[in-house]
Amino acid sequence: MEFSLGYTLWLREMKRFFRLKSRFIGSLGMPLFFLIFLGMAPINIPGNSEGSYISFLAPGIIGMILLFASMGAGVSLLWDKEFGFLKEIMVAPVKRHTIVMGKTAGGVTTALIQGLVVLVLALPLGLKLTGIYPQFTILGFSLGFLASIGFMLLIGFTFVGMGVSFASRMKDFHGFQLIWNFILFPVFLLSGALFPLETFPDWLQYVVYINPLTYGVDGLRGCLIGVSQMPLILDLAVLVASSAIMIFIGAYLFNEAQVD
Amino acid sequence: MKAIKTEGLTRRFGSLVAVDKVSIEVEEGELFGMLGPNGAGKTTLVKMLSTLLKPTSGYAEVWGNDVTLKKDEVRRCIGVVFQDPSIDDKLTGKENLDFHARMYGMKKELREKRITEVLDLVDLSEKANVQLEAYSGGMQRRLEIARGLMHRPKVLFLDEPTLGLDVQTRRHIWDYIETLNRKEGVTVFLMTHYMEEADYLCGKIAIIDKGKIIALDTPQNLKRLIGADVISIEADSDRGLVDLLRNFRWVEWVAEEDGVLKLGVKDGKTRIPEIVMAAHEAAITIKAISLHEPDLEDVFLKFTGGKIREEEGDHKQYIKQIVRAMRRKR
Numbered sequence: 001m002e003f004s005l006g007y008t009l010w011l012r013e014m015k016r017f018f019r020l021k022s023r024f025i026g027s028l029g030m031p032l033f034f035l036i037f038l039g040m041a042p043i044n045i046p047g048n049s050e051g052s053y054i055s056f057l058a059p060g061i062i063g064m065i066l067l068f069a070s071m072g073a074g075v076s077l078l079w080d081k082e083f084g085f086l087k088e089i090m091v092a093p094v095k096r097h098t099i100v101m102g103k104t105a106g107g108v109t110t111a112l113i114q115g116l117v118v119l120v121l122a123l124p125l126g127l128k129l130t131g132i133y134p135q136f137t138i139l140g141f142s143l144g145f146l147a148s149i150g151f152m153l154l155i156g157f158t159f160v161g162m163g164v165s166f167a168s169r170m171k172d173f174h175g176f177q178l179i180w181n182f183i184l185f186p187v188f189l190l191s192g193a194l195f196p197l198e199t200f201p202d203w204l205q206y207v208v209y210i211n212p213l214t215y216g217v218d219g220l221r222g223c224l225i226g227v228s229q230m231p232l233i234l235d236l237a238v239l240v241a242s243s244a245i246m247i248f249i250g251a252y253l254f255n256e257a258q259v260d
Numbered sequence: 261m262k263a264i265k266t267e268g269l270t271r272r273f274g275s276l277v278a279v280d281k282v283s284i285e286v287e288e289g290e291l292f293g294m295l296g297p298n299g300a301g302k303t304t305l306v307k308m309l310s311t312l313l314k315p316t317s318g319y320a321e322v323w324g325n326d327v328t329l330k331k332d333e334v335r336r337c338i339g340v341v342f343q344d345p346s347i348d349d350k351l352t353g354k355e356n357l358d359f360h361a362r363m364y365g366m367k368k369e370l371r372e373k374r375i376t377e378v379l380d381l382v383d384l385s386e387k388a389n390v391q392l393e394a395y396s397g398g399m400q401r402r403l404e405i406a407r408g409l410m411h412r413p414k415v416l417f418l419d420e421p422t423l424g425l426d427v428q429t430r431r432h433i434w435d436y437i438e439t440l441n442r443k444e445g446v447t448v449f450l451m452t453h454y455m456e457e458a459d460y461l462c463g464k465i466a467i468i469d470k471g472k473i474i475a476l477d478t479p480q481n482l483k484r485l486i487g488a489d490v491i492s493i494e495a496d497s498d499r500g501l502v503d504l505l506r507n508f509r510w511v512e513w514v515a516e517e518d519g520v521l522k523l524g525v526k527d528g529k530t531r532i533p534e535i536v537m538a539a540h541e542a543a544i545t546i547k548a549i550s551l552h553e554p555d556l557e558d559v560f561l562k563f564t565g566g567k568i569r570e571e572e573g574d575h576k577q578y579i580k581q582i583v584r585a586m587r588r589k590r
Contacts, residue, residue, distance in 0.1 A: 008363060020350065087346045091310050093332045093335040
């Protein structure tokens with residue numbers, strides 16, 4: 001019963017996503033420009049002598065779109081609050097955690113779709129997909145591709161949880177701009193998405209290593225180009241923990257918030 | 261069992277008391293109206309009864325279920341049409357209804373049957389597959405009413421269902437509300453600040469002002485309270501005239517609204533000459549005088565001394581704010 005209610009909420013998110021085409025296309029702009037213009041830069045990554053910078057960059061940009069798209073679930077929640085649809089949901093005989101799960105499933109699915117689109121767009125721009133080994137093999141490629149979807153989902157859960165948490169504490173959109181600029185951009189820039197982790201000064205290393213996206217981007221690199229700075233199993237463990245924690249916090253804060 | 265029962269129901273927002281010790285009983289099958297100006301506490305009351313807001317104190321039950329302890333049971337037996345739109349305009353009419361039906365756990369065949377029925381009830385069958393962004397305000401409202409009925413609620417809450425709609429659409433919606441109360445036997449709890457709406461539809465009316473119930477009866481009895489007739493007078497000096505009129509023993513009450521004096525009297529047409537004569541002797545010029553049967557506006561006036569303000573919907577106010585802001589920028 002509760003599962004089918006969650007499915008109903010998910011279905012609505014999907015319909016909205018595919019009907020708001022201009023928003024979807026607009027959201028692809030920034031990652032695409034990062035890939036094209038930053039990807040051209042003659043940057044050499046130590047320890048990645050064979051691969052070009054674009055191959056190093058692309059997983060980072062996939063991480064970026066996942067981050068932004070997932071936080072979009074928070075925007076979607078605020079949107080429902082602003083335009084009243086949340087009241088329609090809240091007054092129905094549905095458990096509050098089911099509402100959070102439906103929203104989360106919707107947010108994660110749309111984030112995954114966008115992540116995969118960016119992955120495909122990066123191919124003609126020079127991304128060399130090899131899979132979990134630095135050299136291409138069918139097995140490595142297949143394993144890597146499947147594992148990368150797992151990483152994308154985990155990044156999605158983590159930041160959808162974060163988006164829902166923020167949205168639950170807010171009355172309207174005005175504060176979200178602040179979060180976008182002062183939380184999302186630092187999370188993105190301090191995740192090693194653009195540069196290797198060791199290029200950050202020592203005092204910043206702490207921030208970089210508590211940032212869940214760091215492990216997400218590193219995991220994606222491990223799965224897609226076969227080069228990661230940390231063991232994949234560590235990336236996986238950290239992300240599983242961060243998703244669980246963020247979803248829990250999101251569900252808790254949503255439950256606390258009364259619709260006014 | 262009562263459809264709705266509250267005892268001393270109160271809700272505060274900081275120092276503001278939005279709903280103040282409201283005690284009402286609504287019978288099964290009744291069309292009960294809550295009449296009062298914007299900001300009187302009507303929406304807060306609906307939110308508490310529909311489990312969206314916790315009461316600060318007091319007790320409330322809907323269909324025998326305590327609204328704070330048995331939220332799911334309450335939710336299952338109510339339908340709510342909120343004052344502000346609560347639809348998804350990217351979904352079609354049918355999809356909005358289908359979403360709703362699924363949320364109430366309705367099976368596929370039943371969903372489809374009910375969607376056809378309720379769309380037919382509000383004359384929107386032809387627009388079933390159109391996204392709501394292409395609907396007019398009145399059509400969206402009708403769809404919301406249809407949606408409130410999808411799961412056959414025992415009690416339907418309607419919060420200002422005709423706010424901001426044109427006269428013709430309002431009439432249509434009144435007809436739908438009446439039909440579903442009579443034919444489907446749904447108990448209706450209607451919030452409105454339109455006198456005619458409450459008068460036309462409701463079997464019983466509670467008048468609410470500043471969070472308090474100030475009168476509760478059938479429309480006929482409420483109007484009877486006023487006295488047989490109401491005389492409206494426009495004069496050049498209100499003050500002097502009020503004192504003068506208070507001296508007449510047959511004047512039951514006097515109230516003022518926008519420079520017009522109103523008084524409740526019995527057998528009004530014989531009293532007009534007396535009033536004119538008295539005013540003339542006191543050197544007060546009467547510009548206009550008229551006699552009419554009491555309406556609910558007069559009832560409200562008598563109890564509060566103020567008039568129910570005709571305010572536009574939030575949406576229009578919002579647009580006005582935007583227009584003002586744009587002008588300032590220029």
